[in-house]
Amino acid sequence: MKLLYMNIDSGSMQAKIKNMIVEAICFCLILLFMYAATSKLLDLERFAVQIGQSRLLTEYSGVLAWAVPLVEVAVSIMLAISRLRLAGLYASFTIMLLFTGYIALILTSDDRVPCSCGGVLEMLGWQEHLIFNVFFVLLSFTAIALHTKSEYTQSIKGAIRIPNK
Amino acid sequence: MKLTKYTTLTACGGLSVLLLAILYTRSGISQTGAQPFKRFFREIAEPSKVYDIKYNSYYIAGTTRDSIYLGNLTAPLHIIGIDNQSLDTQHIEIRTKTLPTLSLHSTRISVRDGFFYISDGANRTIIVGRTGEWRPQHTYIINEHFNDFEPIDSTFYAIGAYSLQRENILGTIRTGKNSIIEFEDQLLEKQIDGIFSTDGMLHYIPDLGHLIYVYYYRNQYILFDTALDLVTRCKTLDTTSFAQIRTHKLASSDTYTLKAPPVLVNKNTCVWRKFLLIDSPALAENENKNTFRLSSVIDVYNLQTQTYAFSFHISEFNRSKFKSFGASGNTLIALFDHYFIAYNITM
Numbered sequence: 001m002k003l004l005y006m007n008i009d010s011g012s013m014q015a016k017i018k019n020m021i022v023e024a025i026c027f028c029l030i031l032l033f034m035y036a037a038t039s040k041l042l043d044l045e046r047f048a049v050q051i052g053q054s055r056l057l058t059e060y061s062g063v064l065a066w067a068v069p070l071v072e073v074a075v076s077i078m079l080a081i082s083r084l085r086l087a088g089l090y091a092s093f094t095i096m097l098l099f100t101g102y103i104a105l106i107l108t109s110d111d112r113v114p115c116s117c118g119g120v121l122e123m124l125g126w127q128e129h130l131i132f133n134v135f136f137v138l139l140s141f142t143a144i145a146l147h148t149k150s151e152y153t154q155s156i157k158g159a160i161r162i163p164n165k
Numbered sequence: 166m167k168l169t170k171y172t173t174l175t176a177c178g179g180l181s182v183l184l185l186a187i188l189y190t191r192s193g194i195s196q197t198g199a200q201p202f203k204r205f206f207r208e209i210a211e212p213s214k215v216y217d218i219k220y221n222s223y224y225i226a227g228t229t230r231d232s233i234y235l236g237n238l239t240a241p242l243h244i245i246g247i248d249n250q251s252l253d254t255q256h257i258e259i260r261t262k263t264l265p266t267l268s269l270h271s272t273r274i275s276v277r278d279g280f281f282y283i284s285d286g287a288n289r290t291i292i293v294g295r296t297g298e299w300r301p302q303h304t305y306i307i308n309e310h311f312n313d314f315e316p317i318d319s320t321f322y323a324i325g326a327y328s329l330q331r332e333n334i335l336g337t338i339r340t341g342k343n344s345i346i347e348f349e350d351q352l353l354e355k356q357i358d359g360i361f362s363t364d365g366m367l368h369y370i371p372d373l374g375h376l377i378y379v380y381y382y383r384n385q386y387i388l389f390d391t392a393l394d395l396v397t398r399c400k401t402l403d404t405t406s407f408a409q410i411r412t413h414k415l416a417s418s419d420t421y422t423l424k425a426p427p428v429l430v431n432k433n434t435c436v437w438r439k440f441l442l443i444d445s446p447a448l449a450e451n452e453n454k455n456t457f458r459l460s461s462v463i464d465v466y467n468l469q470t471q472t473y474a475f476s477f478h479i480s481e482f483n484r485s486k487f488k489s490f491g492a493s494g495n496t497l498i499a500l501f502d503h504y505f506i507a508y509n510i511t512m
Contacts, residue, residue: 045416049424052411052413052424053423054426056188056189058192061424061425090173090174090177093174093177094177094178094181098181098184098185101181101185102185102188105188144174145170
């Protein structure tokens with residue numbers, strides 16, 4: 001009996017830790033997206049001009065200037081609501097992958113246009129930026145892998161139910 | 166991890182790759198379209214020495230009969246002199262106790278036979294001294310701001326500045342008891358706007374006694390004399406005769422910026438003897454795409470006859486192309502990040 005209890009206990013502990021990691025990663029992602037979105041929205045015109053400098057984006061700079069910060073805010077909101085968290089993580093995984101791919105394309109082409117991520121993120125060189133982004137892709141991946149549907153409440157229920165048997 | 170997660174993740178990955186692929190193919194970056202002109206290659210530059218100068222903030226400050234000098238953007242009083250025969254380098258510090266107010270971002274060093282110049286167009290300051298002594302001798306505060314500075318001799322300089330209409334304009338300054346500044350607004354011909362479309366590089370050609378202005382965004386250079394009279398306008402090989410730029414006015418700061426990346430026609434230029442050397446990003450129709458991708462192409466123009474002479478390659482170094490270059494005697498120096506490479510020119 002004791003053994004069983006311990007197992008259940010450690011199981012719930014593991015779930016707890018997993019959940020904490022997922023929440024910590026979501027927190028980091030929200031911080032990143034909200035920071036990036038705010039610094040873009042504060043000077044939207046400048047941001048539009050900056051992405052216009054990139055040959056990849058120049059055609060769509062008008063739309064993207066709005067779309068990018070709005071998507072960043074939307075994803076942050078999704079990450080903050082536990083019901084939408086998994087979808088939010090998939091979304092952040094996708095957009096971080098997009099940003100990373102974009103940087104990789106910039107690095108392979110000849111013209112090194114200035115980065116337009118906003119705020120202190122612009123201080124990063126393209127190489128460092130690539131590493132930074134890959135790190136966040138991996139973070140979102142980790143969070144998706146660890147995420148289980150409201151694992152915390154489930155494990156508590158389980159821990160209560162079994163000794164009652 | 167559940168199988169559904171893998172499928173969703175793969176779908177997400179696929180989606181981002183697809184979006185990027187669409188962006189990439191539609192941008193036209195992949196096709197470096199050749200232009201309808203031909204180049205003739207004569208590989209005259211043979212690399213002879215790579216030198217680590219530790220910092221990437223060096224630029225070509227000027228060339229004299231026997232040396233090439235590098236200035237440093239972050240240490241404005243520091244100069245490297247490179248002997249064009251022995252390739253020995255000499256680290257020079259301009260010695261001075263008192264200096265007028267200078268701004269770091271607008272202060273440049275120029276060197277021309279016998280004299281060095283510290284110019285700061287934002288503070289309207291020009292300081293002149295002899296190269297052997299490396300001490301300021303004269304300081305001039307002139308009446309006009311300027312952007313480009315090119316010494317002709319120790320008391321006479323060519324400048325590029327903004328006119329009252331805030332457009333690029335070329336002029337000269339003669340210093341003395343009273344500095345005389347002259348401008349000529351007929352030399353630069355504007356297209357679209359008066360700032361970006363006329364932007365370019367100003368050089369003095371000691372061997373001809375003329376000045377030259379090479380536009381960044383169109384296939385033209387202007388030869389004019391020191392009295393600011395036009396000698397001739399000439400076309401380069403590239404076929405872009407009208408500047409491919411889109412400008413945009415920022416309401417928030419009342420400044421103009423480029424809305425889309427401009428099509429650069431003349432990336433880098435330098436004058437060597439009676440020749441103009443242009444680092445050109447255009448691909449010719451008879452050119453090998455692979456060689457083109459892995460090296461810079463330098464087009465050589467004879468300024469005496471105003472004709473195209475030939476082209477040569479300068480290969481990439483550490484997977485990047487050179488930033489700026491200068492030549493003196495039989496030596497060409499190209500700056501790559503925090504290195505310079507010396508090339509031996511045989512002609």
